[in-house]
Amino acid sequence: MVPEVGRESSVEVQNSISAMAELTARVISSKAETVVIISPHGPLEANAFIAYDGPKLFGDFANFRAPTTSVHAELDEELLDQITRAAANEHLIVMRIRDFDLDHGTSVPLYFLQRNGWSGRVIALGYSFLSSEDHVRFGNCVRAAIEKLGRRVAFIASGDLSHRLKRDAPAGYNPNAHLFDEEVVEAIRSCTTDRILNIDQEMRRTAGECGYRSMLVAIGATRDLNSNCEVISYEAPFGVGYLVAQLAGSEPPAV
Structure with a gap:
């Protein structure tokens, strides 16, 4: 999706690129001063959620043939402290890591936010190998922390849907992989996101996805908000499902 990475192939994901511009416009309209991003591609810990510590955050696309394309942001340390405390109160661990560049699952949405005019502080998180229920609970903690500070915040769940939608897809092809994407898309379209919690785990494995646990945290963060x-956008020109969606409205946190 990042034009400096995809180059001539970027035209094939123009719908997703345009959708990210639209999403950024909504984040700006919501007056979000901080964006929290959770990604599947950071360092992973079995029993802890990862948080990149600051005070400055940096990422680039050197591993994707675009070393001069980068993102920079200031950490919202006050909110991260509050998230860490809220999680600890629920017996969940936030492991803060320093001296790590942002992973591409964080850098891609941040790239589009900044290129389309948003500026503000950032919290960059990574999910864990804990249960689905624990990911939803962690989302609840993120929301509680935001509400305690009374801050306007956007939450972005980063990650792809199925990686197996075409014969030349990066994880190979599975004729049933599309079922996972269809269930997620329909759950969001109908605003019945709890359906995502109940997705058959074999369907999920068949899809070869990487965004499911990010979505669980987002669902926890947005439950009981005025749903919108x-x-x-949804497309899969390379055999990987690219979804850009909104789960909640302009009341904080907007997702």
Whole structure:
């Protein structure tokens, strides 16, 4: 999706690129001063959620043939402290790591936010190998921390849907992989996101996805808010499902 990485192939994901511009416009309209991003591609810990510590955050696309394309942001340390405390109160661990560049699952959405005009502080998180229920609980903790500070925050769940939608897809092809994507898209389109919690785990494994646990945290962060669910874009030109969607409205946290 990042034009400096995809180059001539970027035209094939123009719908997703345009959707990210639209999403950024909504984040700006919500007056979000901080964006929290959770990614599948950071360092992983079995029993802890990862948080990149600051005070400055940096990422680039050197591993994707675009070393001069980068993102920079200031950490919202006050909110991260509050998230860490809220999680500890629920017996969940936030492991803060220093001297790590942001992973591409964080850098890609941040790239589009900044290139399309948003500026502000960032918290970059990574999910864990804990249960689905624990990921939802962690999302609840993120929301509680935001509400305690009374801050306007956008939450972005990063990650792809199925990686097996075409014969030349990066994880190979499975004729049933599309079922996972269809269930997620329909759950958001109908604003019945709890359906995502109940997705058959064999269906999930068949899809070869990487965004499921990010979505669980987002669902926890947005439950009981005034729902404004919308699928802005979905496409899979390379055999990987790219979804840009909104789960909640302009009341904090907007997702």
